[in-house]
Amino acid sequence: MKLIAISHPEFILNEAERINALFRDGLLRLHLRKPGGDIADLNRLLGKIDPEFYPKIALHHHHELAAQYGLTRLHFPEKLRNDTPETMFQKLKNAGFQLSTSIHDIEQLSELSSAFDYTFLGPVFDSITKKGYQRIVNDDFCLKEDQKTIKVIAIGGINHSNIHKIKQMNFDGAAVLGAIWNSEASDFQFLKIHKLQFISNQTAGLSHLESIKLALTAGCRWIQLRVKNQPENEVLEIAIAAKELCDSYAARLIINDFPHVVKAVNAYGLHLGLNDMQISEAREIVGYNMIIGGTANTFEDVLLRINEGADYIGLGPFRFTTTKQNLSPILGLDGYRVLMQKLSEQKLSIPIIAIGGILPDDVAEILATGIHGVAMSSALIQSKETKETVQKLEEILC
Ligand SMILES: Cc1ncc(COP(=O)(O)OP(=O)(O)O)c(N)n1
Ligand SMILES: Cc1ncsc1CCOP(=O)(O)O
Ligand SMILES: [Mg+2]
Numbered sequence: 595m596k597l598i599a600i601s602h603p604e605f606i607l608n609e610a611e612r613i614n615a616l617f618r619d620g621l622l623r624l625h626l627r628k629p630g631g632d633i634a635d636l637n638r639l640l641g642k643i644d645p646e647f648y649p650k651i652a653l654h655h656h657h658e659l660a661a662q663y664g665l666t667r668l669h670f671p672e673k674l675r676n677d678t679p680e681t682m683f684q685k686l687k688n689a690g691f692q693l694s695t696s697i698h699d700i701e702q703l704s705e706l707s708s709a710f711d712y713t714f715l716g717p718v719f720d721s722i723t724k725k726g727y728q729r730i731v732n733d734d735f736c737l738k739e740d741q742k743t744i745k746v747i748a749i750g751g752i753n754h755s756n757i758h759k760i761k762q763m764n765f766d767g768a769a770v771l772g773a774i775w776n777s778e779a780s781d782f783q784f785l786k787i788h789k790l791q792f793i794s795n796q797t798a799g800l801s802h803l804e805s806i807k808l809a810l811t812a813g814c815r816w817i818q819l820r821v822k823n824q825p826e827n828e829v830l831e832i833a834i835a836a837k838e839l840c841d842s843y844a845a846r847l848i849i850n851d852f853p854h855v856v857k858a859v860n861a862y863g864l865h866l867g868l869n870d871m872q873i874s875e876a877r878e879i880v881g882y883n884m885i886i887g888g889t890a891n892t893f894e895d896v897l898l899r900i901n902e903g904a905d906y907i908g909l910g911p912f913r914f915t916t917t918k919q920n921l922s923p924i925l926g927l928d929g930y931r932v933l934m935q936k937l938s939e940q941k942l943s944i945p946i947i948a949i950g951g952i953l954p955d956d957v958a959e960i961l962a963t964g965i966h967g968v969a970m971s972s973a974l975i976q977s978k979e980t981k982e983t984v985q986k987l988e989e990i991l992c
Pocket of ligand 2: 793820910911914915916917918949950951952969970971972973
């Protein structure tokens with residue numbers, strides 16, 4: 595499911611730094627929405643955002659700034675859409691812009707220009723930021739496929755505890771505002787779990803560090819160092835170099851299997867398997883704020899991981915792979931569907947990362963099950979155009 599962040603409606607303290615941090619935490623799309631905001635203030639804010647993130651920003655107002663910053667995503671709030679001729683939408687689309695808009699009534703869906711890629715529809719819950727702005731649907735609402743002339747993103751009052759309902763309502767994604775900006779420590783922890791994770795591997799022609807460099811230059815910003823069958827002191831040596839490499843790309847480094855190495859190199863996180871140390875025990879080594887992911891193969895494993903306090907779950911294998919030995923039973927798309935359905939019925943939500951033999955062409959279907967993201971190793975290492983592959987994957991995952 596797409597997860598889109600909407601900026602705070604006003605200019606806030608350290609906003610550019612907070613936006614940069616959200617992108618570094620894995621955000622794939624931000625809508626810059628400052629209703630009534632001054633163009634000079636917006637210009638200043640954009641100037642402080644890392645240019646690496648401009649392709650991920652959609653601009654709501656002062657579209658004239660798009661050219662200056664090379665922004666290619668424009669949002670048309672309702673009034674601006676009504677004031678803009680259809681020929682202009684087609685012209686912008688033909689020029690390569692991605693267009694989005696907002697509606698507040700399902701009936702409007704059929705009237706929208708085909709030039710739009712997606713629309714926000716809401717509020718789906720009572721808004722957190724706009725007090726007294728009542729929701730337009732009930733909990734049992736379900737968007738029909740034939741109503742979706744374009745992708746429909748739910749907006750309004752979405753937070754960590756109700757986001758599972760968005761999928762049940764058959765929306766294509768969720769746009770979040772209040773839950774990000776109005777809480778001290780964001781209750782949107784799962785924004786921190788990247789949707790595209792690279793798993794390092796050593797192959798005939800490539801060392802772990804070379805595989806990591808390949809993924810980083812292609813644009814991956816979540817790297818798992820997964821060294822098997824080597825003693826801890828050798829893993830530590832590789833981890834020190836991997837951390838330096840990841841830092842130079844502002845990427846997150848997760849280390850598989852070795853909590854003491856995580857602690858020693860101050861990595862971003864640790865990944866533990868079902869036969870590894872318990873998450874609670876590992877927390878005593880790596881600290882309580884460290885990201886810890888846990889492997890699961892069944893629904894019972896997922897419940898166990900949630901109870902253990904995992905930050906994300908690596909669920910697999912999706913299909914057979916030679917990257918890992920002693921594979922657990924293969925889940926396939928149906929396995930993911932059944933498991934995600936059970937989670938949704940129990941109103942449980944945790945970022946789930948699919949893993950195992952995943953190819954770029956699998957990702958859209960995997961995502962449609964409600965899975966948060968994917969971890970890949972061989973598909974990226976063996977890709978002939980890794981950068982293009984990563985770009986395409988990010989488009990699908992956003
Ligand atoms: C994201 C992710 N998911 C699952 C795994 C598998 O971890 P584990 O079960 O510990 O097996 P090994 O990777 O150690 O062989 C993973 N590494 N990453
Ligand atoms: C670590 C791991 N756990 C389950 S499958 C797997 C390997 C993932 O690599 P690939 O994407 O090459 O199958
Ligand atoms: Mg392991």
